Amino acid sequence: MANVDAAPSRAPLRAPAPRRQPTARQRALLAELEELFLAEGFAQFTLDELAGRMRCSKSTLYALAPSKEQLAVKVVGHFFRGAAELLEERIGGIEDAREIIGEYLAGISEYLNRASAAFMSDIAAFAPARATYELNSRAAAGRIRTFIAKGVRDGVFRDVHASLIAEMAGLLIEGIQTGVIGSRTGVSDADAFTALSDLLLGGLAVASRP
Template identity: 25%
Template sequence: MATRRTDQDFIRDLTRLLCSEGVSSLTIGEIAQRMRCSRRRLYEIAPTKEALFVGICRDVLAANLERGFAAARGERDAARAVSAYLHAALNMSGLSKAALADLDAIDSGRAVFDAYQLARVRGLESLLEAGMRQGLMAPHNPRLVSEAILGAAHRLRSQQFLKDTGMKMGDAFSEFYEIILNGLLCRPEPDDPTQATCRSCPPQ
């Protein structure tokens, strides 16, 4: 006789399904069939499939945010902490392109993603301030930097932007973070000020 999955196992499987396929192409009946459960069990979690999906995404993004904070806490150097914080969750959010598109198409979903991005940049402000105090980062206004990142986040997640550039969301954020952390200008090597080199510059 089959045993009923624990609530934890059930939510894990439901999260995997919705974060992989999104929700627009599924009915509540199809979700129940794929999950091998009754519709009632799904309605016990949320009143609609959209609310179910948004709730799952909220939990995934919250875990993603904590992963970033945990990575930062693991670094003693403030500059490294900023880099670790920004890169920790790239390509690890667990949300597919379809899921991200569905999240952006739902008003409450956009609000969840906006709140997630806001929480990320507010956390970033404190890390930037620490880096500036340690003399490891240029003394710019932390709110200015965080707001610039927040504004870019709204644009970089646009499906039209990703289509136009042929980039994946994680790659777009990764490259943007590289620009924020290292800038656009090539810098000279300490032992030869006439030679400008950087990770993005072609070899001379």
């Protein structure tokens, strides 16, 4: 009969190693890759071609990511993280929910205007990069919900169906991100976000009293 008091030996738990921060050269290289991908997309490049365009060795690129596909995801993530940071800076200090939504969606539109059709098409066609865009879009929809709720609390937005409008805004953002809106209307994602801003601010506005 086994000794139930004897506990199996276990290796001591180790704390996960801290993530290595990118060097200044790697940050600069990511920024250069971002500009290249924004202008020309990323699907058509090989690592050899990217190394040539960046004037660096392939080992330098491998230090950023172990494959071209993972490098593309890293650069796409870098682009959208930059967007999130700039948007929060843009609305910092603004108290009026109408101005917050206007500035936030205008910022998204301006940021996406940096991206070529090739870049957006490559994101749509590459599932890991598309997932990064989807994550960013869900986060943006969540921020807009908080802005609408603030506007209702402050009395600058009508409270009739405000939560429903917030959910509809989230669905519209998803439609923009997945390309459904663009394919049906022929507009860019940037233009679609501008139209969404007009729609939200017009639909939620408190009617002026005579």
